[in-house]
Amino acid sequence: MTILDGKKVSNDIKNEITAEVDKMKAKNEKVPHLAAVIVGNDGASLTYVGSKVRSCERVGFKSTLVKLSGTISELELLDKIDRLNEDEDIDGFIVQLPLPKQIDTQKVIMRIDPNKDVDGFHPANFGKMALDMTSFIPATPFGILELLERYNVQTNGKHTVVIGRSHIVGRPMSILMGRKGWPGNSTVTLTHSHTKNITQITSQADIVISALGIPNFLKAEMVKDDAVIIDVGITRVPDDSAKKGYVITGDVDYENVSKKASHITPVPGGVGPMTIAMLLKNTLLAREQHRLRKGL
Numbered sequence: 309m310t311i312l313d314g315k316k317v318s319n320d321i322k323n324e325i326t327a328e329v330d331k332m333k334a335k336n337e338k339v340p341h342l343a344a345v346i347v348g349n350d351g352a353s354l355t356y357v358g359s360k361v362r363s364c365e366r367v368g369f370k371s372t373l374v375k376l377s378g379t380i381s382e383l384e385l386l387d388k389i390d391r392l393n394e395d396e397d398i399d400g401f402i403v404q405l406p407l408p409k410q411i412d413t414q415k416v417i418m419r420i421d422p423n424k425d426v427d428g429f430h431p432a433n434f435g436k437m438a439l440d441m442t443s444f445i446p447a448t449p450f451g452i453l454e455l456l457e458r459y460n461v462q463t464n465g466k467h468t469v470v471i472g473r474s475h476i477v478g479r480p481m482s483i484l485m486g487r488k489g490w491p492g493n494s495t496v497t498l499t500h501s502h503t504k505n506i507t508q509i510t511s512q513a514d515i516v517i518s519a520l521g522i523p524n525f526l527k528a529e530m531v532k533d534d535a536v537i538i539d540v541g542i543t544r545v546p547d548d549s550a551k552k553g554y555v556i557t558g559d560v561d562y563e564n565v566s567k568k569a570s571h572i573t574p575v576p577g578g579v580g581p582m583t584i585a586m587l588l589k590n591t592l593l594a595r596e597q598h599r600l601r602k603g604l
């Protein structure tokens with residue numbers, strides 16, 4: 309059984325990016341600049357945005373954290389996005405989700421300049437992804453592809469079962485695994501809350517990608533021997549014995565499923581760190597494209 313070590317691979321990627329940034333600095337070029345917008349101060353969102361900003365520092369990027377009140381109006385947020393779109397110094401930015409309920413998330417995503425949309429959530433980027441055109445690929449799916457590639461996991465002709473159809477993980481993942489090339493060329497089944505007899509489907513899968521958010525949902529009886537298991541779940545479960553008062557728990561019953569799997573991602577230390585590394589990769593790409601547009 310091979311553990312797909314997202315912590316190690318994300319570190320390798322960060323080192324590669326640092327080397328790129330060092331070359332820019334040596335040539336006196338501007339380094340990539342990422343901005344992150346956070347609305348409100350929900351604990352989990354703050355942790356994730358914090359680690360994104362720290363990762364920028366670690367690779368030598370410039371970063372800006374835009375903290376907005378949880379009671380901000382939709383109009384004010386859209387105005388802030390307009391200013392980030394226009395800001396020549398910023399190569400890419402993200403608006404951390406979920407947003408407070410007074411704000412229409414679709415409207416916000418639609419307002420982001422697709423050229424700066426390093427999350428890859430804008431319909432222009434999503435459409436390009438589905439049509440095999442160059443685009444920003446959402447960081448979590450992109451990170452999963454990168455893990456499969458770096459561990460040389462074969463996907464050609466395999467049956468990949470994706471659990472969950474969210475716009476940021478399940479849906480894009482199902483498209484990416486079915487695209488031409490490697491990782492890709494899979495036969496994909498996308499399952500969700502209306503799927504009947506899910507065990508019958510998951511137990512036929514060569515690759516299971518679970519992005520559901522239900523701790524320990526995927527049990528050993530639900531997977532076949534030597535399956536590849538990708539766990540995207542990151543639910544905080546209260547635990548008094550833990551330092552932070554909670555433990556991060558995946559969708560997969562790791563202890564039992566890992567005994568059957570050929571490859572498996574742990575939680576924490578699997579897909580999560582890869583998400584951050586690929587956001588940095590997208591920011592690097594955004595900076596290159598920004599320079600090309602400006603004719604530099």
Ligand SMILES: Nc1nc(=O)c2c([nH]1)NC[C@@H]1CN(c3ccc(C(=O)N[C@@H](CCC(=O)O)C(=O)O)cc3)C=[N+]21
Pocket residue numbers: 355356359402403404405406427447448542556575576577578579580581583584
């Ligand atoms: N616009 C937007 N883009 C996002 O990419 C985005 C978002 N909104 N909203 C929330 C989700 C969640 N997300 C994670 C990033 C890193 C870890 C991560 O580093 N996890 C560590 C553990 C972190 C911990 O201890 O809490 C791990 O799995 O090892 C997890 C989750 C990005 N998201």
